[in-house]
Each structure stands twice: as C-alpha cells, then as structure tokens.
Amino acid sequence: MIEMQDAAYGYGAEPLLSDLSLHLPPGSFHFLTGPSGAGKTTFLKLCYAELLPTGGNISLFGHTAGGLSRDGIADIRQRIGVVHQDCKFLDHLSVSENIALPLSVTGKGGMAQDSNLNELVGWVGLTARAEALPPELSGGERQRAALARAIIMDPDLILADEPTGNVDWDMSLRLLNLLVELNKLGKTVVIATHDLALIRAAKQRVQARVLRIQGGQITAAGADL
Amino acid sequence: MSLRGELLAFVRGDRGADRVVPRSGQSARLTFATAAAMAFLAVFAMALSMASGRLADRWSSALAQSSTIRISAPPAEIEAQTWAVLAVLEQTPGIESARALSDEEQQALLAPWFGPDLPLDDLPVPQLVEITETADGYDADGLRQRLAAEAPGAVLDDHDRWRRPLAEAAGRLRILGWLAMVLILAATAGMVTLAAQSALSANEQVIRVLRLVGARDSYIARAFVRRFTIRALTGAALGMVVGLLAVAILPSARDTAAILTGLSFSGASWFWPLIIPPLAAATAFTATRIAAFRTLRGLQ
Known part of the structure; x- marks a missing residue:
C-alpha cells in the first residue's frame, strides 16, 4: 500500500526526516509517536503526497510519489482519508455537505450516496447536527465529522493527525473505537499522536504497531508501549 | 479534461461545484461592474466603427460617380x-x-x-x-x-485625389473601431484575471481542502471559471442593453451626415452588439481558466 525506501524530507538544507524505510501493509494499524516537531505531520503529508520526498523513494499504491501528475495525486487521495487535528472544513457548507465533499468533487454524489451519507452521519452520531455549520460544532463533533468525511469514499488508508488533540478522554475513546472498527473492516489506519494513554487503550482493542520518530529517524517503539 | 470536455461540463453546470467556493462579494461586484462598463464602451466603439465606415462609403461612392472639368x-x-x-x-x-x-x-x-x-x-x-x-x-x-x-484650358478632376484619402480614412477608422474593441476585451480580460486571482487567493484554504479530499484541478478551476464567466456574461448583457439605449437616443443623422449625428447602427447592424456578451463571457472563461490553473499549480 505504502512503501518507503530510504525516503527523506527537509524543509531547508537540513533534512527533517531521513532514511525512512518501512512498509504499511493493507489492513494494518499503526501509531506514529514522537515529540512535537519530530516530523509526524510531515510523515503523514508524505503519505498523501502533500509533500514529495527530497530523497529516496515513496510508493503510494504502487505509484512512485515523485512521478505522479497532479491528477494522479488527486486520484491517490481519493483512496486515502485524512483526519487533521484542525479538521479543515469549508465553513460555509453544512456538516453533511462537508462530509459529502469527497463525493461531490469526484462526481459520485447521488440518491444512493445520499442514503450512505445519512447512515454515515448516524454512525458518527451527528444526525442532529447534520445541517449545522462547522463553526457551530464542538471539538468532538468536529473530529467525528472529519472522520466521517475521511471514510465516505471507502478509502483503503486512513491517516489521522492528532485526532484526539482537542477532545476529552471519553471522546478520544469514542473516536478510537470508530477507527478500530474501520480497521476491522480492512482499512489501514495510521494515527499520529503523542497521547500514550490512547495508544495503550488501542493495544487492548487491536493489534497495533507503534512507530517512533526521533532525530529524523523512524523506529519501532519499545515494549513500554 | 480536454477544453471541449471543460466546455461541456461548464454548460451542464454542477450545483456541488458551484457551492464549494464561498460567494465573495467584492470580486463578484468588480467583475460584474467591469463587464458592464466595458460592454457599454464596446457598443460605442462598434457604433463609431460602423458609422464612420458608412459615412466614408457614402462619400466615396458619391465622389466615385462624378468628375469635374475646370476651364480656365x-x-x-x-x-x-x-x-x-x-x-x-x-x-x-x-x-x-x-x-x-x-x-x-x-x-x-x-x-x-x-x-x-x-x-x-x-x-x-x-x-x-x-x-x-x-x-x-x-x-x-x-x-x-x-x-x-x-x-x-480644361483640366479634368476625376476626384481621385479626394477619394483616395477618404477611402484610407475610412479603412483606418474601421480598424481603430475594431482595435478599440480588442483593447476593451483585453482590459476586460485583465480586470477579470485580477478579480479571479483575488478570489483564488482569498480561497486558498478552500482550495487546499478540496485538493485534500481528492478534487482534481479541473474541478476546482471549473468552480471559479463558471462563476466568473456567468458574472461577466450578465454584466456585459446589462452594459450592452444600456449602451444600445444610449445609442438609440442619440440625435439621428441629418443630411449633412456629420460623424457625431451619424453615430448609430442601421438595419441589421443593430444586432451586431449581441456578440458583445458572449465575447465578454469567452474572455472571462479563458482569463479565469488560465489564472486558476496558474494558481493551482502553486499549491500541492
């Protein structure tokens, strides 16, 4: 699904990440941890081609990231659901319109999809808030709406960047349960977080691999997690 | 998507694409007002070009059918x-x-x-x-x-030395009229490009979200192109109607056929200004499309 071979990325002359070599197989569950500024978000951006590697090679669904056209990148992103900490909604559209946005931009909206949309909105517990505007939502509601938008296209890969950063523990567990449920449906999940309690809670529910980014390198985390 | 495909998608419309970009009042008003003003001027440029052409033709043909002999x-x-x-x-x-x-x-x-x-x-x-x-x-x-x-003592004057400068003047006046039309279209394209770039910059975050969820550049560009094209079309239609009314209420041509009193359309030429709104729309379509793709190339 995603394969990195000696991949590197730097914003300037100094590389932020280097020698990244790993494989994210289909149906796997990964946590990405490390101190703030270590490069977790950069790693995720490399996974959905918002950034392209400055060294090495990254393969996304069998395509070399550096060789993708802009349309090719758009097509790859239709197979990836991304959940950001700040959610990134279009504030002039309702919650349900934001959730359905990936369908709209790919011309896949329609009666059948409307039914799926309602089901999905119910699944994340936002039926009563479906016509609200994003600024009217609480932090937890925003994260659930972002998750619903990330999975409406039935993606193969879900990338979540600090999805529980702005919510309380109960909501964190609720979001985690949704992601675990998706993983059991065969989705690959990668969650960037420095919430160790969340990682421990997840390991009770799913077989998760924990990766740590430190000093620009990525390593498998120890038994403490 | 090919340009033909883009045009078809444009004509069909997409309610979803129309909604993803928030309505930006300032650039909308600027585009509408610019198109209206330019269409108004274009009607006058067209009327001037046609009136000067008609007048010169009339002079030219009148002189061409007559000669004078002067006997000194x-x-x-x-x-x-x-x-x-x-x-x-x-x-x-x-x-x-x-x-x-x-x-x-x-x-x-x-x-x-x-x-x-x-x-x-x-x-x-x-x-x-x-x-x-x-x-x-x-x-x-x-x-x-x-x-x-x-x-x-007889000297023949076949009016050739009068007719030639008149014919040249007629040609130049016609060219000037059409040149004015081209300049008006170019100015419209410039203004629409600026307004589109302003709207694209103001909506950079929207564009990033659209790219994030898998939108292709053609989809994002279409959302802007359709909006600006429709604004230019409606603005130009209004400007054309006002321009035609203004031309219609000008004093009619007298026998003296002075250029100012002859500034009008005649017969079927009243339909010529109908090409101005589609031209303005085509200009806005092209200018916005170029501006949109240029801006999108700068965003990953």
Whole structure:
C-alpha cells in the first residue's frame, strides 16, 4: 500500500526526516509517536503526497510519489482519508455537505450516496447536527465529522493527525473505537499522536504497531508501549 | 479534461461545484461592474466603427460617380472652350451626362468662402463642368489627351485625389473601431484575471481542502471559471442593453451626415452588439481558466 525506501524530507538544507524505510501493509494499524516537531505531520503529508520526498523513494499504491501528475495525486487521495487535528472544513457548507465533499468533487454524489451519507452521519452520531455549520460544532463533533468525511469514499488508508488533540478522554475513546472498527473492516489506519494513554487503550482493542520518530529517524517503539 | 470536455461540463453546470467556493462579494461586484462598463464602451466603439465606415462609403461612392472639368481661359474663350469640352464629353464612352454649371450654381459653391454678394462677372472664376459617369466609368487618361487637344484650358478632376484619402480614412477608422474593441476585451480580460486571482487567493484554504479530499484541478478551476464567466456574461448583457439605449437616443443623422449625428447602427447592424456578451463571457472563461490553473499549480 505504502512503501518507503530510504525516503527523506527537509524543509531547508537540513533534512527533517531521513532514511525512512518501512512498509504499511493493507489492513494494518499503526501509531506514529514522537515529540512535537519530530516530523509526524510531515510523515503523514508524505503519505498523501502533500509533500514529495527530497530523497529516496515513496510508493503510494504502487505509484512512485515523485512521478505522479497532479491528477494522479488527486486520484491517490481519493483512496486515502485524512483526519487533521484542525479538521479543515469549508465553513460555509453544512456538516453533511462537508462530509459529502469527497463525493461531490469526484462526481459520485447521488440518491444512493445520499442514503450512505445519512447512515454515515448516524454512525458518527451527528444526525442532529447534520445541517449545522462547522463553526457551530464542538471539538468532538468536529473530529467525528472529519472522520466521517475521511471514510465516505471507502478509502483503503486512513491517516489521522492528532485526532484526539482537542477532545476529552471519553471522546478520544469514542473516536478510537470508530477507527478500530474501520480497521476491522480492512482499512489501514495510521494515527499520529503523542497521547500514550490512547495508544495503550488501542493495544487492548487491536493489534497495533507503534512507530517512533526521533532525530529524523523512524523506529519501532519499545515494549513500554 | 480536454477544453471541449471543460466546455461541456461548464454548460451542464454542477450545483456541488458551484457551492464549494464561498460567494465573495467584492470580486463578484468588480467583475460584474467591469463587464458592464466595458460592454457599454464596446457598443460605442462598434457604433463609431460602423458609422464612420458608412459615412466614408457614402462619400466615396458619391465622389466615385462624378468628375469635374475646370476651364480656365481668357473670358473671350471660355464659352467656346466650354462647348468644345461638352462636345468631347458627348462622344466619350462611359460618360452618362455632362453639363456646365450656371453662374448661380458657381456662386452658391463659392458663397461659403466669399459671401453671397460675390461679383462673379468681375472675377476670373473658371467655368466648371459636372460629369456623371456610367457604372463602368470612362478612360480618364484618354479624356485628358482629347481635352488637351480640343480645349487647352480644361483640366479634368476625376476626384481621385479626394477619394483616395477618404477611402484610407475610412479603412483606418474601421480598424481603430475594431482595435478599440480588442483593447476593451483585453482590459476586460485583465480586470477579470485580477478579480479571479483575488478570489483564488482569498480561497486558498478552500482550495487546499478540496485538493485534500481528492478534487482534481479541473474541478476546482471549473468552480471559479463558471462563476466568473456567468458574472461577466450578465454584466456585459446589462452594459450592452444600456449602451444600445444610449445609442438609440442619440440625435439621428441629418443630411449633412456629420460623424457625431451619424453615430448609430442601421438595419441589421443593430444586432451586431449581441456578440458583445458572449465575447465578454469567452474572455472571462479563458482569463479565469488560465489564472486558476496558474494558481493551482502553486499549491500541492
């Protein structure tokens, strides 16, 4: 699904990440941890081609990231659901319109999809808030709406960047349960977080691999997690 | 997507694509107002071009069908040479009619410069002979040679030296009118590009979200292109209607056919301004599309 071979990325002359070599197989569950500024978000951006590697090679669904056209990148992103900490909604559209946005931009909206949309909105517990505007939502509601938008296209890969950063523990567990449920449906999940309690809670529910980014390198985390 | 595909998608419309970009009041008003003002000016440029062309054609054709012979001779010989000239003209192919102007007619011609009380008998005013040509015209060089032999004081003026500058002026006025149209379209394209770039910059975050969820550049561009094209089309339609009304209420052309009183359309040419709104829309479509793709290339 995603394969990195000696991949590197730097914003300037100094590389932020280097020698990244790993494989994210289909149906796997990964946590990405490390101190703030270590490069977790950069790693995720490399996974959905918002950034392209400055060294090495990254393969996304069998395509070399550096060789993708802009349309090719758009097509790859239709197979990836991304959940950001700040959610990134279009504030002039309702919650349900934001959730359905990936369908709209790919011309896949329609009666059948409307039914799926309602089901999905119910699944994340936002039926009563479906016509609200994003600024009217609480932090937890925003994260659930972002998750619903990330999975409406039935993606193969879900990338979540600090999805529980702005919510309380109960909501964190609720979001985690949704992601675990998706993983059991065969989705690959990668969650960037420095919430160790969340990682421990997840390991009770799913077989998760924990990766740590430190000093620009990525390593498998120890038994403490 | 190909340009043809883009055009089809544009015509079909996409309610979703139309909604993803928030309505930006300032750029909308700017585009609408610019298109309206430019269409208004374009109507006048078109009217000027057509009126000047018509006027010059009229002058040119009127002069082209007539010639003048000026007979300058001592008073005692004027009458004899006039008869000789008329006799030559009668035998010249391509001359429909010829007549010597009367003293009153010659006095009327000179009145604008010398006043109505000009003592024509006391002045050595040449005798004028007016010639009307047939459609085929006559051989001017051959006529000049015969006149030189029969009436040495006669000089043929076939109006060519007047007609040529008029024809050139007509051509230049037409070109200037169309050049003004091109400049107006270019200015419209410039203004629409600026407004589109402003809207694209203001919506950079929206564009990033759309790219994040898998939108192709063509989809994002279409959302902007359709909006700006429709604004330009409606603005230009309004400007065209106002421009046509303004032209319609201008004073109508008189016999003097002065350029200002003749600034209007005639007959089927009233339909020509209908091309202005589609032209403005096509200009906005192209300008916004170029601006959108240029901006999108700068965003991952």
